[in-house]
Amino acid sequence: MADVPGLPPPSQLLIGLARLGQAVRMEAWRNAGPRNLSPLQADIIGLLHGSRVPLRQGDIVSALASTPPTVSDAVKVLRRKELLEAARDPGDARAVLLTLTPAGRDEAARLNVMSENLGGAVSALSPDDFAAMLRGTVTLMRQLQDRRSIPVSQMCLTCRFFVPDAHPADTGRPHHCNYVDAPFGDAELRVTCPDHELPPGPD
Ligand code: SF4
Known part of the structure; x- marks a missing residue:
């Protein structure tokens, strides 16, 4: 019997994922809104909106796998648009902490x-x-994070509150979130969650 033509299945999957990523990025360009946000500016707003604490510029560089000059330029533009505000970091006089302004929260x-x-x-x-x-x-994200190919994100699989397969599979909600003490299923897995915490490291 002849093989199905074309590249092998893993390549087909990766090409498909790349096409989906392009579609999401294209929609981000189309969704610039009244403040003409670039996709990176939108990502920074989304990141700050999903964080319970103010972030340093370096945190943003790491989380978005970008570079300091690129993020610095985007932050300057967002401050000019009055969507971000900066305050001195009490723990480090050279660093600033970034948060969203009310207009920034509206954009988020x-x-x-x-x-x-x-x-x-x-x-x-x-x-x-x-x-x-x-x-x-x-x-896939967990595998790529373990290989340091993408930044660690605040997802269930790296969260200290996540207990996989804690409940019978036939309930449809086999996992447990100890943060809210509730079961949940695969369809509710989080790739980003404001309550995520990494497990304690080895002593
Ligand atoms: S706190 Fe958030 S990331 Fe952690 S297990 Fe619960 S839902 Fe998942």
Whole structure:
């Protein structure tokens, strides 16, 4: 029997993921909004909005796998647009801590509304396919984080509150979040969560 033509399945998966990434980035360019945000500026707003604490510029560079000059330029523009404010870090006189202004929080709320294109595409997935895709995504992210190919994100798989398969699989909610003391399923796995905490390191 002849092989199915084309590149092997792992390459097909990676090409597909790259196409999806392009679609998300294209939507970010289209969603510049009244303040004409670039995708990086939008990412910085999203990151600060998802953090319970102010962030240093270096935190943003690490989290977004960017470079200090690129983030510095974007932060300057966001401050000029009055979406970010900076305060001296009490722990380090040379560092500044960045937070969103009220206008920045409004922009974050606007950015959190998924576009019709992306929302429509995601809603076409069946519940089972959605859960499987989210599970596959966090598994790939975890592998790439362990290989230091992408920054560590605040996701369930690296969280000290996450207990996988704590409950019977047939409940549909096999995992447990000790932060809220509640079971949840693959479809509710978080790739970013404001309550995430890394496990304590070895003594
Ligand atoms: S606190 Fe957030 S990241 Fe941690 S297990 Fe709960 S939902 Fe997941």
